[in-house]
Amino acid sequence: MKITIAIDGYSSTGKSTVAKQLADWLEYIYVDTGAMYRAVTLYTMRKGWVSDGFFDKESLIRHLEDIQISFKRNTSSGKAEVCLNGENVENQIRTLEVSSYVSPIATVSEVRAKLVEQQQRMGEEKGIVMDGRDIGTVVFPNAELKIFMTASAEERANRRYHELRERGDDVSYKSVLSNVIERDRIDTTRKDSPLIKADDAIEIDNTETNVEDQFHTILQLAKDRIAGRI
Numbered sequence: 001m002k003i004t005i006a007i008d009g010y011s012s013t014g015k016s017t018v019a020k021q022l023a024d025w026l027e028y029i030y031v032d033t034g035a036m037y038r039a040v041t042l043y044t045m046r047k048g049w050v051s052d053g054f055f056d057k058e059s060l061i062r063h064l065e066d067i068q069i070s071f072k073r074n075t076s077s078g079k080a081e082v083c084l085n086g087e088n089v090e091n092q093i094r095t096l097e098v099s100s101y102v103s104p105i106a107t108v109s110e111v112r113a114k115l116v117e118q119q120q121r122m123g124e125e126k127g128i129v130m131d132g133r134d135i136g137t138v139v140f141p142n143a144e145l146k147i148f149m150t151a152s153a154e155e156r157a158n159r160r161y162h163e164l165r166e167r168g169d170d171v172s173y174k175s176v177l178s179n180v181i182e183r184d185r186i187d188t189t190r191k192d193s194p195l196i197k198a199d200d201a202i203e204i205d206n207t208e209t210n211v212e213d214q215f216h217t218i219l220q221l222a223k224d225r226i227a228g229r230i
C-alpha cells in the first residue's frame with residue numbers, strides 16, 4: 001500500500017533533507033512546495049513588482065495564469081528541481097533576497113489556491129512525500145503520516161547561514177537570523193493556511209538530533225503506517 005507523507009514545519013528545520021531521504025528510500029515522489037512559492041517570488045521580482053520590502057499584489061494576481069511551475073529531475077543528484085515557465089531556477093530561488101519576499105507573497109490567497117490545486121493533483125495517486133507549511137492541514141488533511149518539524153531559531157539560522165556561505169553568498173549570520181525570525185512570524189500569523197501543527201501530526205524537534213537518527217525515526221513511522229500497524 002502506498003501512503004501520503006506530509007512534512008511541515010518552520011524554515012530551515014531540514015524538512016527537505018528528510019523528505020528527500022524518505023522518498024528515495026520508499027521510491028516515492030518528493031515535492032518541495034517551498035520551491036514553488038519561491039519560484040512565484042522569483043517571477044514577481046523579475047517583473048520588477050517588488051521594492052523596499054513591498055510587492056505589487058494586484059499585478060501578481062492579474063498575471064498568475066502566466067506562471068507555470070514544474071519539476072525536472074536532476075539526473076546526477078536525483079533531486080527534482082523547480083522550473084519557472086520551463087527554465088530551471090533551482091539555484092536562483094535560494095538567495096536571501098527571494099527568502100525575504102517569499103513569506104509575504106505566500107500570504108496571497110490566490111497564489112495559495114493555484115499552488116495547492118497543483119499539489120493536490122501531484123498527490124492523487126499517493127506514494128508522495130511533500131514538505132511545506134500547510135501540507136498536513138490543507139493540502140492533504142487525510143495524509144497517513146504527518147510530521148511537524150521544529151528547532152531553535154538560532155540553530156536554524158546557523159544551518160541556513162552555512163548553506164548560503166558555502167554557495168558563495170556574502171551574508172551575515174545576523175541578517176539570516178532576522179530573516180528566519182521574520183518568516184516564522186509571517187508564516188504563523190497569516191490568515192490563509194497559517195503554519196500550525198495538525199492535531200494528528202507527530203512533532204520532532206531536531207535542534208540536537210543528527211540527520212541520520214532523525215531519518216531512521218521517521219522511516220520507522222512510515223514503515224509502520226504502510227504496514228497498517230498504527
Ligand code: DC
Pocket residue numbers: 011012033034035037038102103106131132133134135183187
Ligand atoms: O520551505 P521554504 O523555506 O523554502 O519555504 C519558503 C516560504 O514559502 C516560507 O517562508 C513560507 C512559504 N510556504 C508556504 O507558505 N506554504 C508551503 N506549503 C510551503 C512554503
